Amino acid sequence: MLGLAKAIDGINRAVASVVKWLALLMVLVQFCIVIGRYVFGVNSIAAQESVLYLHATVFMLGAGYTLLVDKHVRVDVFYARLGPAAQRRIDIFGHLFLLIPSMGALLYWSWPSVRNSWKILEGPISVGGIEAVFLLKSLIPAFCILILLQSFALLLRLFSERANA
Incomplete structure (x- = not known):
């Protein structure tokens, strides 16, 4: 079972290795948009929407990796003060x-x-935008x-730890 868990981890690690480059691309595109607008007076709705698409992609596809490395937001204020067994029970719950x-x-x-969006190949959010809302x-x-x-x-890991404890 732990082999399956490692394989799933591998999927999220692979996705994260691509997504991290999209974050850099998003910053570069935004930089070019600002330079284009304020230095050259050029504006592009599609370029602005591309930042939205990249931002959504980074956060939506990077969430699994964030869960894997335990960097997600925890709401439980008592969690840190509890012992490993109690933390494991809270995690399982x-x-x-x-x-x-x-x-x-x-x-x-x-x-x-999503299905309907693909069926009609839903167009741009704004006039002149990216014609791929179905991908978003x-x-x-x-x-x-x-x-x-x-x-x-x-x-799988939590139940394995529980069995070994």
């Missing part, structure tokens, strides 16, 4: 009763919108799947 159901609901309820909407199920996979891998 969080994955089984909060994270997995919420990602399942998001995947279920967003799918019709596709980030939602990709996000859910990457988070669900990583949650499953973490649960």
